[in-house]
Amino acid sequence: MSDSFHSAGSDSQRLSRQKLFQDALLELAHARVNADDLFVSLHVITEVGARTLEVERASVWIFDDDRTKIVCRDLYLREENAHSCDHVLYARDFPAYFRSLEANRTLAVVNCNADDRTSELTESYHRPNGIVSMLDAPIRQAGVIVGIVCHEHVGSEREWTVEEQSFAGSIADMCALTLERSERQHAEEEIRRRDALLDGVAKAASQMFSDTEREIGSRDVKLEALARLGCLLLSAQTGEEDFETLLGLVGTGLDASRVSLFAEHQDVYTGDLVTSERGRWAPDSSGSTLEIDVRWDERGLKRWRGEFVQGKSIASTVRALPQGERPAFEMRFARSVLAVPIVRPEGLQGYLEIADQHVEREWNDAERSFAAAAAAMLGISTVL
Numbered sequence: 001m002s003d004s005f006h007s008a009g010s011d012s013q014r015l016s017r018q019k020l021f022q023d024a025l026l027e028l029a030h031a032r033v034n035a036d037d038l039f040v041s042l043h044v045i046t047e048v049g050a051r052t053l054e055v056e057r058a059s060v061w062i063f064d065d066d067r068t069k070i071v072c073r074d075l076y077l078r079e080e081n082a083h084s085c086d087h088v089l090y091a092r093d094f095p096a097y098f099r100s101l102e103a104n105r106t107l108a109v110v111n112c113n114a115d116d117r118t119s120e121l122t123e124s125y126h127r128p129n130g131i132v133s134m135l136d137a138p139i140r141q142a143g144v145i146v147g148i149v150c151h152e153h154v155g156s157e158r159e160w161t162v163e164e165q166s167f168a169g170s171i172a173d174m175c176a177l178t179l180e181r182s183e184r185q186h187a188e189e190e191i192r193r194r195d196a197l198l199d200g201v202a203k204a205a206s207q208m209f210s211d212t213e214r215e216i217g218s219r220d221v222k223l224e225a226l227a228r229l230g231c232l233l234l235s236a237q238t239g240e241e242d243f244e245t246l247l248g249l250v251g252t253g254l255d256a257s258r259v260s261l262f263a264e265h266q267d268v269y270t271g272d273l274v275t276s277e278r279g280r281w282a283p284d285s286s287g288s289t290l291e292i293d294v295r296w297d298e299r300g301l302k303r304w305r306g307e308f309v310q311g312k313s314i315a316s317t318v319r320a321l322p323q324g325e326r327p328a329f330e331m332r333f334a335r336s337v338l339a340v341p342i343v344r345p346e347g348l349q350g351y352l353e354i355a356d357q358h359v360e361r362e363w364n365d366a367e368r369s370f371a372a373a374a375a376a377m378l379g380i381s382t383v384l
Contacts, residue, residue, distance in 0.1 A: 014163065021167040024052040028174055038182040039074065043083055046076035049151055049171050053164060057152040060175055067091065070148060094120045101145060105169050107136040108160040133158040135165065137172035141180060149175050243279025250352065250374045251281050254367055257357035258282045263350040267293060300324040308341035308348055313372065315363040336361045340375040349379060
């Protein structure tokens with residue numbers, strides 16, 4: 001038996017429900033669906049949808065790039081007042097369901113386990129979650145379905161009124177606008193990031209053109225390394241898989257024996273600031289174990305962090321370092337070290353450590369400029 005409260009009812013009830021839907025849409029239009037954070041916007045959309053339609057579950061699903069699956073970007077459980085995400089459904093397993101979405105503005109189903117359009121989801125999705133009735137609406141951009149907004153009723157069967165179906169369709173339209181806004185902002189951020197990287201290459205190149213004639217060969221090596229580093233960072237998504245290549249370009253440009261990338265973060269148990277070696281390069285590709293979660297004072301480098309926070313670099317022979325700082329390098333046979341901070345507006349992110357195991361070298365201005373430019377480029381990128 002359908003819920004009597006949600007039947008067509010009297011004219012006064014219908015007018016009351018229509019006003020409720022209008023108020024909800026106005027709330028979404030003026031609230032945080034205009035926020036820069038996509039996840040915050042989706043949280044608001046699912047919460048308002050679940051509350052207004054009085055359903056237990058409301059969710060937004062987005063197709064992946066090759067349209068083989070839809071991924072839940074936000075699921076709101078009204079009774080628990082909790083959000084989750086990352087559930088996945090593969091399109092090949094539910095052909096009738098997706099065909100029905102293509103042909104309709106909304107998909108209003110009273111008994112989703114008995115309806116041919118949705119019964120494919122019974123065993124894997126409906127029954128495990130107690131879903132009996134569902135009101136789904138495709139999210140379209142330029143006429144193409146890019147996702148789905150779902151409102152799912154738990155308990156007894158429920159009939160969906162025309163007004164409720166119209167409201168679900170409007171929610172889907174708002175999701176489409178929110179996704180478009182997020183994609184546009186992401187594209188603009190990517191352009192800014194690329195421009196900043198290219199500007200970093202140009203500035204480093206300008207500095208290096210002041211080298212003497214004797215240093216021209218070395219300068220050209222650095223310029224080529226910076227250009228390749230910039231191209232790689234522009235094309236990288238996260239940079240995780242490219243650490244060795246990235247650091248190899250720095251090592252080649254500086255004719256170094258070893259280059260390490262250290263990231264700073266907070267220990268989850270103690271709250272202490274620690275560094276972890278995220279990547280390492282050496283010409284012999286020895287592949288030795290990376291250092292994980294080491295406190296600054298454990299390596300004797302507490303002074304370094306103070307210098308890094310001020311944007312300063314460390315350039316020295318190991319022998320000239322304070323006595324407490326030498327062991328970390330002597331045990332790895334380093335004779336000279338150049339360390340430059342990786343900084344973003346929110347603060348210190350980590351540092352690049354370049355070591356020479358063969359000679360005690362005084363790092364010249366061109367070498368310091370090259371290392372600083374590489375660190376700045378890494379900071380702008382998505383590597384850390």
